[in-house]
Every structure is written in structure tokens, then in C-alpha cells.
Amino acid sequence: MTNVTCHRTFPVGILAPKTPRREARVAAAIAMDPGRQTGGEADLALEDGSRIAVVGSGPAGSLFTYFLLEMAGRVGMKLAVDIYEPRAFAQAGPVGCNMCGGIISESLVQNLAMDGVNLPPSVVQRGIDAYVLHTDVGSVRISTPGEEMRIGAVHRGGGPRDVTEAKWESFDHHLQALALNLGAQLVQTRVDEVSREDGRPVLRGRDGTAQSYDLVVIAVGVNSSILKSFEGLGIGYERPKVTKTLIREYYLGEEAINKHLGTSMHVFLLDIPRLEFAALIPKGDYVTMCLLGEDIDHALGDAFADTPEVRAVMPPGWQPDEKSCQCLPHINIHGVEKPFADRIVFIGDSGVTRLYKDGIGAAYRTAKAAARVAVFDGISEAAFRKHYQPVCESIMSDNRIGEVAFIMTRVARRLRFVRRILLKVTTREQDRAGGRKLLSSILWDMFSGSAPYGDIFRRMVNPGLIARLAVALPGSLLPSRRRDHTEVVT
Amino acid sequence: MTGNGALGRVYEPGEVIVRQGDEGDCMFVIQDGEVDILVEEDGAEALLRVAGRNEILGEMAIFEHQPRSATVRARGQARILTLDKRNFLRRINEDPSLAFQIVEIMSRRVRELSQEVLELKAALSASGVTPKEPIRG
Numbered sequence: 341m342t343n344v345t346c347h348r349t350f351p352v353g354i355l356a357p358k359t360p361r362r363e364a365r366v367a368a369a370i371a372m373d374p375g376r377q378t379g380g381e382a383d384l385a386l387e388d389g390s391r392i393a394v395v396g397s398g399p400a401g402s403l404f405t406y407f408l409l410e411m412a413g414r415v416g417m418k419l420a421v422d423i424y425e426p427r428a429f430a431q432a433g434p435v436g437c438n439m440c441g442g443i444i445s446e447s448l449v450q451n452l453a454m455d456g457v458n459l460p461p462s463v464v465q466r467g468i469d470a471y472v473l474h475t476d477v478g479s480v481r482i483s484t485p486g487e488e489m490r491i492g493a494v495h496r497g498g499g500p501r502d503v504t505e506a507k508w509e510s511f512d513h514h515l516q517a518l519a520l521n522l523g524a525q526l527v528q529t530r531v532d533e534v535s536r537e538d539g540r541p542v543l544r545g546r547d548g549t550a551q552s553y554d555l556v557v558i559a560v561g562v563n564s565s566i567l568k569s570f571e572g573l574g575i576g577y578e579r580p581k582v583t584k585t586l587i588r589e590y591y592l593g594e595e596a597i598n599k600h601l602g603t604s605m606h607v608f609l610l611d612i613p614r615l616e617f618a619a620l621i622p623k624g625d626y627v628t629m630c631l632l633g634e635d636i637d638h639a640l641g642d643a644f645a646d647t648p649e650v651r652a653v654m655p656p657g658w659q660p661d662e663k664s665c666q667c668l669p670h671i672n673i674h675g676v677e678k679p680f681a682d683r684i685v686f687i688g689d690s691g692v693t694r695l696y697k698d699g700i701g702a703a704y705r706t707a708k709a710a711a712r713v714a715v716f717d718g719i720s721e722a723a724f725r726k727h728y729q730p731v732c733e734s735i736m737s738d739n740r741i742g743e744v745a746f747i748m749t750r751v752a753r754r755l756r757f758v759r760r761i762l763l764k765v766t767t768r769e770q771d772r773a774g775g776r777k778l779l780s781s782i783l784w785d786m787f788s789g790s791a792p793y794g795d796i797f798r799r800m801v802n803p804g805l806i807a808r809l810a811v812a813l814p815g816s817l818l819p820s821r822r823r824d825h826t827e828v829v830t
Numbered sequence: 831m832t833g834n835g836a837l838g839r840v841y842e843p844g845e846v847i848v849r850q851g852d853e854g855d856c857m858f859v860i861q862d863g864e865v866d867i868l869v870e871e872d873g874a875e876a877l878l879r880v881a882g883r884n885e886i887l888g889e890m891a892i893f894e895h896q897p898r899s900a901t902v903r904a905r906g907q908a909r910i911l912t913l914d915k916r917n918f919l920r921r922i923n924e925d926p927s928l929a930f931q932i933v934e935i936m937s938r939r940v941r942e943l944s945q946e947v948l949e950l951k952a953a954l955s956a957s958g959v960t961p962k963e964p965i966r967g
Contacts, residue, residue: 458859
């Protein structure tokens with residue numbers, strides 16, 4: 341979910357498609373769930389009056405509900421949808437926060453707009469039109485081609501601990517409202533237990549009620565304890581593999597953010613032990629700091645925050661220890677092999693997501709795909725396998741390519757001359773009007789998560805780019821002053 | 831319109847967003863404000879219609895290899911989000927339902943154009959002019 345990148349403790353092999361370990365897991369899933377072989381009850385389908393439960397009302401749950409009801413409306417089918425969400429996203433403070441960097445990628449902004457979901461300024465806390473890459477040898481600003489704000493920085497909830505009255509509408513609340521406007525019912529209780537009775541999923545809420553449904557959609561995050569209960573349900577579900585991230589919120593005030601961080605997201609490639617990638621995301625009054633690395637903890641966050649590169653971006657006098665809020669949430673780094681069964685489907689982080697980037701974009705893709713299948717193809721395991729699994733597979737295959745792409749980023753983080761080459765070539769591309777911005781577009785898409793990793797990787801091996809890097813190599817091998825290029829952010 | 835959270839690009843009053851005859855590789859969604867959609871012929875401009883918030887424009891360029899059929903100009907200050915053809919086509923390959931919105935828009939415009947044709951035909955008849963070719967629906 342968090343827009344952070346690159347982690348060396350998770351090698352390419354862990355995502356390889358056909359490892360004996362992975363095949364064994366699939367075999368175990370089949371053994372636990374004989375329906376996997378046959379596709380279960382192939383003719384299960386939604387009809388007028390069908391009852392659907394969506395557990396979790398983050399972006400995945402709300403978007404699923406929105407698209408399900410929207411598509412059902414197109415075919416004249418009336419469905420009853422209950423959204424189980426105990427948290428209140430409109431409440432000020434972190435109680436309704438889904439612990440995420442809160443970046444809506446360029447591609448997701450466009451896809452939502454195409455679907456008729458436009459994000460108003462009350463939701464988007466800052467439009468982002470550039471990335472500034474900071475390294476120990478300099479910084480470079482990479483602008484979006486049309487100088488257009490096409491990335492949105494949002495708050496997922498009511499803001500950090502020091503917020504007593506939110507000045508914004510949280511992203512999650514906005515999407516939830518869209519779903520409720522189409523007729524879904526909000527059930528403000530936590531689901532404690534999931535079971536199956538007569539083939540139908542039954543949810544038991546903390547309030548003691550038990551409800552049977554035609555379809556249950558699991559849209560909780562990986563930090564939710566309920567996911568464990570599905571492993572004992574005999575449907576072949578195994579929780580995703582996760583890693584920790586660090587997220588901090590700093591209050592700077594709108595004026596200071598406008599002056600010092602502007603409309604750019606600031607990303608850092610610094611050779612700090614255990615730190616793979618870090619970003620500062622400007623919002624309305626706050627800056628969100630996101631870190632990814634090995635054994636992430638608060639000490640690593642302190643070390644990063646105290647670097648000269650971070651202090652150069654933040655206002656003079658800024659105190660790294662004066663944070664408004666911080667958390668160490670988990671993110672999904674290896675999706676679920678079988679995120680579906682008869683009458684049950686897992687979407688968003690509880691199923692499959694993109695590696696390190698654009699988790700909300702992946703939630704959109706899986707939510708919409710599951711809704712499409714439920715309305716048009718059925719709710720049997722066979723239907724989900726045939727029509728939903730290809731979308732999940734597409735994301736997971738792309739993640740495998742992403743692992744390779746992130747290895748290259750790791751090399752740049754380790755080798756100073758590589759960082760000099762990157763800065764030199766990118767700066768030349770940015771300074772030159774026109775011309776193909778080969779490296780700039782790769783870095784843009786790596787940072788923003790706007791393009792599939794496969795697409796980025798193909799551009800990485802472009803002969804024209806390799807020639808540009810080769811030309812910059814000789815000068816970059818020589819020692820030079822510490823900062824080659826400093827970009828003033830306006 | 832130009833707050834921190836405004837997505838898209840702000841066009842000043844009278845600024846051209848796309849010009850008739852230009853090649854098009856994107857479409858647009860109006861985030862705020864209004865735009866004039868104009869057809870230029872023999873140096874004269876005719877206002878086809880005014881488009882407002884949340885409307886999608888320029889979609890024909892996504893499906894046709896034809897120059898832009900009309901000029902789009904900001905009526906007052908307008909904030910517009912650009913949608914890339916490449917991103918759209920890539921997504922529609924995975925998710926055909928993404929075209930629902932476009933098909934709906936095109937369907938509505940055909941309906942509106944049909945209505946306009948009927949009204950023009952009625953106006954011509956009222957003024958005693960008979961169209962040379964019958965209009966087939």
C-alpha cells in the first residue's frame with residue numbers, strides 16, 4: 341500500500357513462478373480444497389436479491405462495492421450489499437487511518453476519471469507534478485511531461501494524532517460515500533469469525549450477530565487479524581507475505597510546505613545501512629515520510645531524518661523528532677496463490693497487490709475485476725479462477741519483473757558512480773527542451789508506480805538509453821565535489 | 831480552482847485546450863469550470879456546445895486516427911485532467927468495462943445529435959425549405 345520501493349531481503353527467487361516450494365503450496369491448497377480441481381459449484385451466480393458482504397471499507401472494499409452495484413445496475417440486477425467496517429474514516433485523528441503513504445498514482449487518477457470517479461480538491465491534499473530525486477551526489481527534478489498535476493497525495497483517514505478537526509475529506513471516506521450512495525449498507529462492527537454453513541459463508545460480528553451471505557468479499561489490509569481465520573476455513577487460503585514499513589507525519593503548515601517541498605514528491609537514494617528507499621510526500625499541512633528497508637524500525641527513521649539530504653529539503657529549524665504521528669505497518673510483498681473459493685474472493689492487500697508501489701492502484705484493479713466477475717461470470721471458484729485469477733497473475737508476473745528492476749535501483753544506491761551517471765543523464769534530459777526523456781521516464785514510472793514493471797524494464801534495455809549512460813560513464817568515474825547538481829524546488 | 835489539491839492543469843479564459851485539425855493522442859476530463867466546443871469553417875467559428883464539470887472530451891481521438899474535429903477553449907478559468915491514450919488502451923485490454931463510460935457518452939451524443947437534426951428539419955420545414963436528401967434515422 342505504501343509507495344516505497346526496493347528491498348534486498350526479498351530476492352527475485354521468492355517470487356519465481358515455479359519453485360518446488362510454491363508448487364507444494366498449490367498442491368496443499370488443492371488437498372485442502374477439492375473444489376479447486378473441479379472448480380467447485382460452477383453454476384453459482386448472483387441474482388436479484390442476492391446478499392453480499394464486503395469485509396473492510398478501504399479502497400478495495402469501497403471500489404468493489406461501487407463497481408458491483410454500478411455494473412449490476414446496468415444489467416438491471418438488484419443486490420443487497422453490507423459493508424463491514426468498524427472504523428469511522430471521517431473522524432479526526434488516526435483512528436480511521438489505513439496506514440499508507442497516500443499516493444494516488446498517475447494511472448489510477450486517470451482510470452478513476454475514466455470510470456467517472458473524479459477526486460475533488462477536498463480529498464486530494466496536494467497535486468503532485470514532479471519528483472525530486474535526492475542522492476548524496478546531488479538532486480534532480482523530474483517533471484511530468486505536461487506540467488500537469490496528475491498524482492494525488494491524500495490522507496487515508498482523519499489525519500495524525502494532533503488533528504482535532506480535519507480540514508479535508510479522507511480518501512477512504514470519499515470512496516466509502518460513493519459506495520453507500522449506490523445503496524450499500526454500512527455495518528459498523530468488526531467481523532470476528534468467518535465460517536461456512538451449507539456451503540454459504542457466515543460472518544459473525546463482534547456484536548454477536550451472525551449473517552449468511554451469497555458472496556463474501558474480503559477487502560481487509562494485511563494488518564488485519566481476521567485473515568488468519570481464513571487459513572483454517574479449508575479453502576486453500578494462505579496469508580500474503582509481508583514486510584514492515586515506517587510511516588511518519590510531520591506538521592509543517594501549508595506555507596512552509598509550499599515554499600520548501602512544493603508540488604514535488606521527494607525520493608531518496610541514500611547509502612544508509614538497512615535503508616532501501618525513502619520518500620517525503622507533501623500534503624496540505626503535513627509531510628508524510630515513508631521508509632522501506634531491512635528490519636525497519638524507529639532508529640532507522642531517526643537516522644534517515646537526520647541526514648543532510650533530508651534537512652536540505654525540510655525548512656530551516658525543522659526538528660526530526662517533532663513528529664505528529666508514526667506507525668510501522670506491514671505491506672504485502674508476495675500475493676496469495678489462490679485468492680478465491682466458491683462464494684469468497686479476496687481483493688486488494690488481502691489477495692494480490694503490486695510490489696512496493698501503487699497498492700491503491702492494485703486494489704482498484706482487483707476490486708473491479710472481482711466485481712466484474714461476480715456480475716457477469718458468477719461467484720463460483722471456477723468463475724473466479726477463469727476470469728479473476730488472470731488479473732492477479734498479471735500483477736504477480738509484473739512483480740517478478742519489478743524485482744529485477746529494483747535490483748538495479750539497489751545497485752545505484754550502493755555505487756556512487758552509478759548515482760552520478762543517473763543524475764548526469766537525467767539532468768541533461770530535463771534541461772533539454774524536447775527530445776526523448778528515456779531515463780527520466782523510467783525514473784518517473786519507478787517512483788510513481790504509474791506503469792507496469794514490464795514496461796519499465798523494456799525501456800531500461802533501450803539501446804538509446806544504454807548509449808546515453810555509456811557516454812556519461814567516463815566523467816562519472818572521476819571523484820567530484822559532493823553535490824553535482826542541486827535543483828531549487830519551486 | 832488552483833488550490834493545493836487541484837488535479838489537472840488550469841487553463842485561463844480563452845486558452846485553447848485542443849485545436850481543430852490537430853493530431854490527438856489523449857482525451858480530457860473537466861475537473862472544474864466550463865469549455866466551449868467550437869467548429870471552425872472558412873475562418874468562422876460556430877459554437878457546438880458548452881461542456882462542464884466531469885465531462886469527458888476528445889474521446890474520438892482515442893478510437894480514430896483522425897485530426898481533432900473541434901476546438902476546445904476554456905470559457906472562464908477551467909481545470910482539465912488529461913487522459914493518455916496509451917494508458918487507456920492498455921487498461922481497456924484488461925478491463926473492457928472501462929469503455930462503458932465512453933460508450934454511454936457516445937450514445938448520449940448520438941441521441942442529442944438526432945434530436946438536433948429533428949429540430950433543424952422542423953425549422954427548415956417551417957421556413958419552407960425542403961432538404962435535398964431525406965434524413966434517415
